[in-house]
Amino acid sequence: MENIADSSPLTPHPSYTNFHATRRVESRNPAQAGPKGLFVTGTDTGVGKTLISCALLHAFTAAGNSTVGMKPVAAGCVPGQGGLHCEDVESLQRASSVRAPRELVNPYAFAPPVAPHVAAAEAGVTIDLKHIRHAYLALAELADKVVVEGVGGFRVPLDEFSDTADLAQLLDLPIVLVVGMRLGCLSHAMLTVEAIAARGLTLAGWVANRIEPDMERFDANLEALRQRIVAPLLGVVAFAPQPDAVRVARGLLLPLLSQP
Numbered sequence: 001m002e003n004i005a006d007s008s009p010l011t012p013h014p015s016y017t018n019f020h021a022t023r024r025v026e027s028r029n030p031a032q033a034g035p036k037g038l039f040v041t042g043t044d045t046g047v048g049k050t051l052i053s054c055a056l057l058h059a060f061t062a063a064g065n066s067t068v069g070m071k072p073v074a075a076g077c078v079p080g081q082g083g084l085h086c087e088d089v090e091s092l093q094r095a096s097s098v099r100a101p102r103e104l105v106n107p108y109a110f111a112p113p114v115a116p117h118v119a120a121a122e123a124g125v126t127i128d129l130k131h132i133r134h135a136y137l138a139l140a141e142l143a144d145k146v147v148v149e150g151v152g153g154f155r156v157p158l159d160e161f162s163d164t165a166d167l168a169q170l171l172d173l174p175i176v177l178v179v180g181m182r183l184g185c186l187s188h189a190m191l192t193v194e195a196i197a198a199r200g201l202t203l204a205g206w207v208a209n210r211i212e213p214d215m216e217r218f219d220a221n222l223e224a225l226r227q228r229i230v231a232p233l234l235g236v237v238a239f240a241p242q243p244d245a246v247r248v249a250r251g252l253l254l255p256l257l258s259q260p
């Protein structure tokens with residue numbers, strides 16, 4: 001984990017103005033301050049959503065909360081004992097303090113490592129967003145904090161009409177954006193920030209994750225994002241050959257999530 005200083009945003013783009021307009025689901029217990037649930041999205045697939053979701057779970061647990069992770073839709077699962085095994089789901093379960101039923105944690109699992117709407121169509125399954133919402137609400141009864149990991153980037157189709165942004169909107173959760181720091185991430189990050197704002201959702205914070213050990217001009221890229229993203233920078237995660245979610249958790253600035 002690297003040290004980060006307070007962000008110093010420049011004049012925000014008009015599309016950011018509704019960031020804080022939406023209602024947050026707040027806990028009434030001050031010990032569990034901040035949002036009840038978070039939706040973790042990323043600039044792409046493979047940018048560290050699972051790592052940061054697990055780190056958030058550990059950080060919330062360390063702060064005295066009971067926690068549970070959720071992966072509403074997982075692809076690339078491997079057939080095994082008792083059904084399909086998904087690495088993301090298992091990582092989230094290991095990082096959760098509450099053991100919740102698998103069907104709530106991961107309502108939809110598919111074997112092929114392909115786009116979910118394709119995997120679902122091939123399996124003859126319709127991904128029902130309302131079913132996912134019911135599962136989320138059930139998890140919210142079981143733990144103080146629910147961390148929901150999205151699928152791929154922010155607008156991954158789930159069926160013919162809806163995508164993961166619609167899911168985030170239906171769940172009405174503040175969003176944490178994981179930026180996988182590599183060449184090309186600036187536009188991906190800003191497009192995602194814009195798409196979140198366009199839906200009236202709250203960007204609760206973002207994380208800069210060094211997924212490449214030797215990204216050129218890392219500091220300049222980080223600064224470009226800090227100047228443009230109004231939401232708090234929750235952490236800058238260093239590259240690690242074998243990243244450890246517990247260690248990453250120690251560097252996340254959770255209190256920033258509670259800010260209005």
Ligand SMILES: Nc1ncnc2c1ncn2[C@@H]1O[C@H](COP(=O)(O)OP(=O)(O)O)[C@@H](O)[C@H]1O
Pocket residue numbers: 042044045046047048049050051052209210211237238239240241242243
């Ligand atoms: N900071 C990091 N340093 C090194 N490897 C990382 C880092 N963050 C993520 N990774 C690796 O990148 C891969 C994708 O991370 P993951 O959290 O699964 O991303 P996503 O959930 O967005 O697909 C994993 O192999 C993970 O261990």
Ligand SMILES: [Mg+2]
Pocket residue numbers: 049050051088149
């Ligand atoms: Mg993942």
